[in-house]
Amino acid sequence: MNDNEFDGLSDNDWDETWDFAWTEFDWEKHLQEQDKATHRYLAHYEKVIERSDRIDEVAHLMGWDQDDWTTDDGDSTAAEPEKTEGSEENRAPASPGFDPYTIQKHPVYVSTHALFFWLHRAWDFLAPACGAKVPVRAALNFSSSLSRAEHYGLLATHSLDMGDFSLVVCQVKRGMTELNHALRTLQMIEDSIHPAVAQFRHQALIRLFDIREIWLRVMRDCREELDRRVSEEEN
Numbered sequence: 001m002n003d004n005e006f007d008g009l010s011d012n013d014w015d016e017t018w019d020f021a022w023t024e025f026d027w028e029k030h031l032q033e034q035d036k037a038t039h040r041y042l043a044h045y046e047k048v049i050e051r052s053d054r055i056d057e058v059a060h061l062m063g064w065d066q067d068d069w070t071t072d073d074g075d076s077t078a079a080e081p082e083k084t085e086g087s088e089e090n091r092a093p094a095s096p097g098f099d100p101y102t103i104q105k106h107p108v109y110v111s112t113h114a115l116f117f118w119l120h121r122a123w124d125f126l127a128p129a130c131g132a133k134v135p136v137r138a139a140l141n142f143s144s145s146l147s148r149a150e151h152y153g154l155l156a157t158h159s160l161d162m163g164d165f166s167l168v169v170c171q172v173k174r175g176m177t178e179l180n181h182a183l184r185t186l187q188m189i190e191d192s193i194h195p196a197v198a199q200f201r202h203q204a205l206i207r208l209f210d211i212r213e214i215w216l217r218v219m220r221d222c223r224e225e226l227d228r229r230v231s232e233e234e235n
Contacts, residue, residue, distance in 0.1 A: 022100075034104035037062075041114040055111070055210055064107050109157045111214055115207045116150045122200055130194040142185040149178035153211070156218065165222035172215045179215075183208055 022030070044061040048054045103109055123146070127139050152175030159167040186205070191198040 030099070030102070031104070034102070034110075037105075037110050038114045038117055041110055042118060045114070049206065055213060058111070059107065062107070062110070103154075103158055103161060106157050106161055108160065108214060108218060109154065112150070112153050112157075112211050115211050116146060116153075119146055119204055119207055122204065126194075126196055126200050129196060133193040134189060134197075138185055138189055142182055142189075145178045145182035145185060149175045149182060149211075151175075152178065153215065156215070160218060160222070165226050168222045169219050172219050175215060176212065179208060179212055 041058060041062060044058045045054065048057045048061075051057055104113075120143075123143060127134055127143075152171050156168050156171035156175060159165075159171055183205070186201055186208075189197060189201070191201070
């Protein structure tokens, strides 16, 4: 992150960005493209999963600048809508190729959503395979904790996008609590229940700790920005 990017969408041209009309078909096509980004992230992630710097390497492969990938999606940068001179009413409509910015394009959203997607999908396969061997309470607690953690992560990403950095920290801390609860629940499930449990736990821990690392980076950057603003006010 850098100082300029912190001020990017927090006081940007929201009215100008959304001054175009899309049908449901257009939006559905747009959302399908964002779904592809999720799968593209996972494909890159699988290739470099053994690397200790996999988070940054996947960001690089996705086309995000490694110094500021938590704020700017270089892989899907949208062009500014073309404007004509004159009043607001005379503004030209967006071209058919105009790709609007949505929260689904934010690198923090793409990366964490992709990892949560893998966790949910893998757990959905594992739990039925283990049958009644997995305690129902543990299965529900793990799944619920994942969902709540992802929910707070989404809220934090939205707050980050709007420049509400103190709120970002609060939301991430709540997400961390749920993430830790998921980790504790996962550790309580015994490997002897099913041969696939140990393999799932190993893979799940990698992704859970990577989500945690991404969130820690976001909190660190937000706190640094808040400290910078306080220093500027004091001076």
